[in-house]
Amino acid sequence: MRTTPLNSPTxxxxxxxxxxxxxxxxxxxxxxxxxxxxxxxxxxxxxxVTWTRSCALPRHQGEMACNALRVTGGRTAFQQxxxxxxxxxxxxxxxxxxxxxxxxxxxxxxxAASNGSGRTIAIVDAYDxxxxxxxxAAYRSHYGLPACTTANGCFKKVSQTxxxxxxxxxxxxxxxxxxxxxxxxxxxxxxxxxxxxEAKSASMANLGTAVNEAVALGAKYVSNSYGGxxxxxxASYDSAYFNHPGVAITVSAGDAGYGAEYPxxxxxxxxxxxxxxxxxSTPRGWTESVWRTSSTxxxxxxxxxxxxxxxxxxxxxxxxxxxxxVSAVADPATGVSVYDTYxxxxxxxxxxGGTSASAPIIASVYALAGTPSTGxxxxxxxxxxxxxxxxxxxxxxGSCTTSYFCTARTGYDGPTGLxxxxxxxxxxx
Numbered sequence: 377m378r379t380t381p382l383n384s385p386t387x388x389x390x391x392x393x394x395x396x397x398x399x400x401x402x403x404x405x406x407x408x409x410x411x412x413x414x415x416x417x418x419x420x421x422x423x424x425v426t427w428t429r430s431c432a433l434p435r436h437q438g439e440m441a442c443n444a445l446r447v448t449g450g451r452t453a454f455q456q457x458x459x460x461x462x463x464x465x466x467x468x469x470x471x472x473x474x475x476x477x478x479x480x481x482x483x484x485x486x487x488a489a490s491n492g493s494g495r496t497i498a499i500v501d502a503y504d505x506x507x508x509x510x511x512x513a514a515y516r517s518h519y520g521l522p523a524c525t526t527a528n529g530c531f532k533k534v535s536q537t538x539x540x541x542x543x544x545x546x547x548x549x550x551x552x553x554x555x556x557x558x559x560x561x562x563x564x565x566x567x568x569x570x571x572x573x574e575a576k577s578a579s580m581a582n583l584g585t586a587v588n589e590a591v592a593l594g595a596k597y598v599s600n601s602y603g604g605x606x607x608x609x610x611a612s613y614d615s616a617y618f619n620h621p622g623v624a625i626t627v628s629a630g631d632a633g634y635g636a637e638y639p640x641x642x643x644x645x646x647x648x649x650x651x652x653x654x655x656x657s658t659p660r661g662w663t664e665s666v667w668r669t670s671s672t673x674x675x676x677x678x679x680x681x682x683x684x685x686x687x688x689x690x691x692x693x694x695x696x697x698x699x700x701x702v703s704a705v706a707d708p709a710t711g712v713s714v715y716d717t718y719x720x721x722x723x724x725x726x727x728x729g730g731t732s733a734s735a736p737i738i739a740s741v742y743a744l745a746g747t748p749s750t751g752x753x754x755x756x757x758x759x760x761x762x763x764x765x766x767x768x769x770x771x772x773x774g775s776c777t778t779s780y781f782c783t784a785r786t787g788y789d790g791p792t793g794l795x796x797x798x799x800x801x802x803x804x805x
Contacts, residue, residue, distance in 0.1 A: 425450035425464060425709040427729065429631075430721070431549040431578070431602075438609070440578045440602040442501065442553035443628040444732040445708045447471070452727050453710040457655055464727050470713035472727035473653070473705070475519050475563035478712070478737065481653055481662040482704070482766075483799040484564060484744060491744045491800075492567035498590035498598045499561060499570065499736065502578040503547035505554040507718040508533055512570075515559045515715040521566040533572045536586040538593065544576040548719025555716035556728045557601055557736045563712070564740035571595055578602070580609075580639070584617030591620050596747050599739035600627045600645070601732035603637040603676070610638050610682045618644040624742035624754035624803075628731035629700045630676025633668065634774025634782040634790075640699050641680040646755040647699045648738045649792050650675035650706020650731040651768055660798075666771030666784045666791040667707040667729075674773040675706055675731055677790030678781055688756040691788055693778040702758050702802070703768065703792040704734035738797070745803040757805040758794050764801025768792035 426449040431442035447464045454472050455464060464471040479485040505511075509531055516524060524530035535543050554572065561570050573590045575582040583602065590598045598620075618625055618639060629649045630637040640647040649666075656663040668674030679694035689698055705712065708729030716722040748754045758765060769784050773791045776782035780789045788794055797803070 425452055427708040430552040434604045437605060437607055438580050440502070440580055440583055440604045442550055442602045442732055443631045443730045444553040444556050444601065444728055445631060445730040446552055446721060447708050447711055447727040447729070453654055454727075467724035467726060470518070470725050472711045472713040474713050475521065475566070478563050478705070482741070482797040484741065484797065487744045487800055488564060488566060492565040495565070495597070495743045495747070496569040496571055496595045497561045497565060497736075497739055497743050498593070498595035499554065499557040499572045500575065500583060500586045500590055500598060500600050501550055501554045501557060501572070502575045502583060502602070503545060503550040504543045504574050505551035505718055506546050507551065507722070508554055508558060508572055511555050511715050511717055512558045512562065516562050516566070518715070519563070521562055524562065524570060530569050532570070533574065534589070534593070536573060536575045536582055536589050538589055544574050546718065548721055550578075551718040552714070552716050552721060552726070552728070553601060553732055556712070556714045556732055557599055559714050560712065560733055560736035561599070561740050564737055565743045568740065568743050580604070580613055584613060587617050587625070591623055596623050597739045597743040598623060598625045599736040600625065600639065601735045603628055603630045603640055606636055606638045606641055606681050608682060610641060613639065614642050614644060614683065618642045620644070621751045621753060622748050624739060624748055626735045626739040626742070628735040631673065631730045632676060633670070633672050633674040634677055634776055636678035636680045636699050637676055640676065641683045641697050643683050643686040643697050644753060644755065646738060647701045647793070648731060648734045649677060649700035649703035649790075650734050651703050651792060651796060652707040652771070653705035653710045660766070664766065664768045664796060666768065666773050668771060668773045671774055675700070675703070675791050677773055678776070679778075686753070686755065688759045691780070693780060698790060700790065700793040701755055702738060702765065702794055703796050704737040706731045706734045741797045741800065742803045745800040749805060752805055754803070754805065758802040760805065761802040762794050764798055765795035766798045767795045
């Protein structure tokens with residue numbers, strides 16, 4: 377079982393950003409120390425929300441970390457909205473947004489009720505969650521969603537080789553990530569089937585093998601809520617694991633603020649950034665801005681150092697692959713409810729954030745929208761239908777020399793891409 381590293385600015389620096397931070401980060405990981413981060417002080421209603429990373433940070437190049445952040449205290453936006461006084465860490469009841477909130481925010485209420493039957497969303501994560509199916513059942517039962525079990529054919533859990541019995545070793549942190557992913561797929565596409573593919577470790581090679589297995593099993597929508605530093609190996613990873621025409625593959629943009637990471641930088645995937653989602657008096661009823669807590673905590677974005685720019689990206693400031701494409705809620709202070717009971721940190725209900733929440737949400741929107749056309753790259757779809765998105769125009773995730781790499785604006789920007797879903801129009805093709 378993995379320990380949770382110190383959640384300090386030093387420990388959160390990525391391999392490709394500051395090389396000298398590698399040694400410091402590794403030392404912190406070995407200590408097994410834990411702290412929590414604080415939500416944006418600019419919003420007093422959620423200023424006391426605290427959280428911690430679910431998974432260990434990468435120890436070496438080629439290793440990935442999940443992008444799930446578990447709330448440990450304070451009151452979330454959901455609790456503020458509903459006048460709930462209990463602390464968000466109270467595991468007895470939900471303290472984050474549920475299915476009806478997410479569908480309302482993204483114009484999916486009607487589609488979620490009628491679409492998705494016969495479609496399979498694959499969730500790719502590392503290690504095993506022994507309680508995945510029972511925790512999923514608890515989440516779906518609480519929110520009145522149809523049962524999704526092995527027995528009724530809706531749920532399937534396999535290893536990266538497709539085995540249903542020879543599963544990886546369990547890991548408490550990744551189990552929280554798995555619960556988050558399964559619950560978000562359920563919230564957005566309750567009629568979809570779900571296949572959980574568990575890699576035997578958090579290496580890109582094993583996670584990539586799991587992606588290939590998900591596609592081989594027939595999934596047309598594959599969610600990946602992990603990332604790590606870019607490297608010169610990324611082009612080979614692209615061709616080996618992510619070049620699957622006709623399959624919508626989503627990847628989290630990262631949680632360490634401004635800076636590119638892989639596999640979000642792959643030209644074959646939909647890179648998903650993160651927002652802060654709040655209710656408002658607008659006709660939509662919701663408002664969003666770039667998720668940022670500090671210079672080292674917030675949605676990832678940026679210009680890849682290695683990956684080729686896909687033909688459908690037309691921004692002119694970055695000659696290579698730009699992150700992100702689209703976005704969805706990720707701020708833990710405006711986070712989502714998750715049910716998880718495995719390990720010391722799995723006590724029942726919890727609120728989670730991070731771009732680990734936004735990646736499965738977007739994968740599920742693709743699933744609601746229908747099977748991608750043969751030979752297509754679904755990452756391209758939003759670029760052809762930008763009016764079917766909520767343009768996020770405020771906030772930033774750090775400092776950068778080219779403004780739109782880290783600052784929201786009208787139209788395309790790095791932190792939120794083209795925007796967030798407003799129905800299904802931007803995810804069909």
